[in-house]
Amino acid sequence: MNDENRLLSLNFRPKEVEVLDSTLREGAQARGVSFTLKNRIKVALELDKIGVHIIELGWPGSNPKDVEFFKAIKEYELENSKIAAFSSTKRKDISIDRDPNLGAVLNSESDIVVVFGKSWKRQCKTVLNISPEENLDMISETITFFKDHGLEVIYDAEHFFDGYFEDPEYAIQTIKAAEGCSASKIVLADTNGGILPNQVVTVVRNVLDLIKKPLGVHMHNDSGNAVANTLMAVLSGASHVQVTVNGLGERTGNADLCQVLPNLEFKLQISALKSKLPVEQRLKGLLHLSNLVYEASGTPRHPYQPYVGEYAFAHKAGVHVDAITKDCRTYEHIDPELVGNKRAITVSDLSGRSTIVAKMVDELGISFDKKQELIGSILNEVKMMGLKDLELDNSEATVYLILLKHLNLYQKLFEVNEWLSVAEGSVDSSRAYGLTRVKVKEDIQVEGSEGVGPVNAIDIALRKALLKNYPELKKVKLVDYKVVLPEVSRDTASIVRVFTEFTDGNNIWRTTATSKNVVEASVFALVQGLDYYLQKSRLMDKGELKDIKLSHQ
Incomplete structure (x- = not known):
């Protein structure tokens, strides 16, 4: 033996x-x-x-x-x-x-x-x-x-x-x-x-x-x-x-x-x-x-790390999501809460109707029949975004805003009417300036700022314009910013993707946006990140989502 x-x-x-x-x-x-x-x-x-x-x-x-x-x-x-x-x-x-x-x-x-x-x-x-x-x-x-x-x-x-x-x-x-x-x-x-x-x-x-x-x-x-x-x-x-x-x-x-x-x-x-x-x-x-x-x-987190990784209990394939909504043991070897982790539903162009329904329950606590027309409408938008190379896998804040808009739960809290970014430099130094014109309720806020780069300058100016009405944004920090260039580019006007990551000290959320203009894509992603925080605070902390759940039931 x-x-x-x-x-x-x-x-x-x-x-x-x-x-x-x-x-x-x-x-x-x-x-x-x-x-x-x-x-x-x-x-x-x-x-x-x-x-x-x-x-x-x-x-x-x-x-x-x-x-x-x-x-x-x-x-x-x-x-x-x-x-x-x-x-x-x-x-x-x-x-x-x-x-x-x-x-x-x-x-x-x-x-x-x-x-x-x-x-x-x-x-x-x-x-x-x-x-x-x-x-x-x-x-x-x-x-x-x-x-x-x-x-x-x-x-x-x-x-x-x-x-x-x-x-x-x-x-x-x-x-x-x-x-x-x-x-x-x-x-x-x-x-x-x-x-x-x-x-x-x-x-x-x-x-x-x-x-x-x-x-x-x-x-x-x-x-x-x-x-x-x-x-x-x-x-x-x-x-x-x-x-x-x-x-x-x-x-x-x-x-x-x-x-x-x-x-x-x-x-x-x-x-x-x-x-x-x-x-x-x-x-x-x-x-x-x-x-x-x-x-x-000072080492980067490993999202695929067993048990404690961010993706350790993340489900993306439609078949998998459909199964775990019926019996989580079908695709999870243990309860993620045993190690302090949590289950995550990933919305992407691989998603099916079950994924959208599960995400709505996970994020909003609202349950729908997957056969309803609303679910098909959300899924179609997600699929179309995938065709445009807009990856939603790690952009849960972007997905959250999509859900709110389809459910008529979205409330426009501010609107960026105009933005301007100027960068100049020499061999020894460089400077960047950002200017934003933001409508908050009935007020127009125009703010400018200098930053370490054009995106940072716009970010600072945007926050300055919003803080008067939304002081809670002081807690929100941009902790990661990444630009993904197309694999094959024939010219300098190709579509670029921007990913951003934010935190309020307790939670982390991410957004994504695309454009032929890298600064414009960055502005879109920044706006989503701040908007997500305000929308979620409005619905969760102020109890508005609770009222919506009751009326839906």
């Missing part, structure tokens, strides 16, 4: 798994990522709130920023999580009590230290320039040193899988050395991220036959298998996993906490959090945690 079949026939899975989050240490090693002290604290507190067992804050021996972080976190009382510092083994040719890196760990006053050491003879020879025997001594001395100072030691066997496949006997000797010095856990690291799930099963089962300490894994994602490898390790008997939020980490990243946790909790029924909440409530803050780390790390 091979290892895969053996795994399926026997139940090696633990009842509980200890989770160590390394976002603030390993995640900080991702290219383009640098956490401020304030953001590090925010992330640590959120990890504690969700119930992660151990938070690896950093490597105090490597840089002053990590030292500062360890000092700052002491001002906060963590409810669920223990704090861990990261450290290498002692340096060669230096007395252990004089090693500044190890001393920095002691000064951090962390609860736990994660010590990484070499498992691969190749690393001993080419990186550290030491013999395999010297490496074993360094592992033992370092763990003993920290244990003598009262710290719990988790031993991370770096490059373990590479070392094991090259020389299994020596790789086992390294973790035996750590176990012999009373490391609390032995963690097998796929540092190069190149192994496959079936190999994980083989190695983890073999190692568990040889050591008595709890076993953990630390998986990198270079072959796209970090999450799968982590789960297979747990199914093979590992009871400790190391992960990062959104999979942030060196090169292509690590096993994603946002995938590993829900898979353990919901799919495998393995407790992976220190929480007294029922299982169905434990991960409701997962999307918030994911978004917080994206914001804190």
Whole structure:
């Protein structure tokens, strides 16, 4: 019987798994990522709130920023999580009590230290320039040193899988050395991220036959298998996993906490959090945690990310939408609310009548029979917009305004009568000016502004014209602006598409528009974004939609 079949026939899975989050240490090693002290604290507190067992804050021996972080976190009382510092083994040719890196760990006053050491003879020879025997001594001395100072030691066997496949006997000797010095856990690291799930099963089962300490894994994602490898390790008997939020980490990243946790909790029924909440409530803050780390790390959100991505529960094909309106389990593997996410209905030229009906229920809470003429009218407009290359997939605000107009719920709150944009520049500088003439109720507001570009100048002038009557627009910010040029263009008068994204601090919405004039398309998209906010506020916050629902019923 091979290892895969053996795994399926026997139940090696633990009842509980200890989770160590390394976002603030390993995640900080991702290219383009640098956490401020304030953001590090925010992330640590959120990890504690969700119930992660151990938070690896950093490597105090490597840089002053990590030292500062360890000092700052002491001002906060963590409810669920223990704090861990990261450290290498002692340096060669230096007395252990004089090693500044190890001393920095002691000064951090962390609860736990994660010590990484070499498992691969190749690393001993080419990186550290030491013999395999010297490496074993360094592992033992370092763990003993920290244990003598009262710290719990988790031993991370770096490059373990590479070392094991090259020389299994020596790789086992390294973790035996750590176990012999009373490391609390032995963690097998796929540092190069190149192994496959079936190999994980083989190695983890073999190692568990040889050591008595709890076993953990630390998986990198270079072959796209970090999450799968982590789960297979747990199914093979590992009871400790190391992960990062959104999979942030060196090169292509690590096993994603946002995938590993829900898979353990919901799919495998393995407790992976220190929480007294029922299982169905434990991960409701997962999307918030994911978004917080994206914001804190300055990395763009991944909309296709499983569980917490914006599109994770988005339905576009008409057949799919029709099915989920009858039974959401037909095209959703879990309830999106379990991870703090929500279902999204996408209107596009692929939509059918069921999509339009579902979108109206989703956005307005109003239900129609899909056979009604109104639904066909809306669908025809959507299809025609698709023919004009006006993509509505990610332009829910544009769709919302279309629905209001067809339902006779739209109320013209302002009208842009004229706009003017002027840009001038030289080699050393450039300037742009915008002028708008806006009718609000019976008033005509004419405003001008200077901006960093023609679109920005128009945006500022438009807001100035509207703020007198609609001061709530102060909260609305344009956070993204994108121009999409046609793939094939015979001249400079081709149709261009503009996408805009807005926020009021709590919600995000997007619009799209087209024109042969990029500034005109931008004005159309800007107007839609502001109009959407005002229309939705009027209907929802002021209760007008409630009255409309009652009259419709």
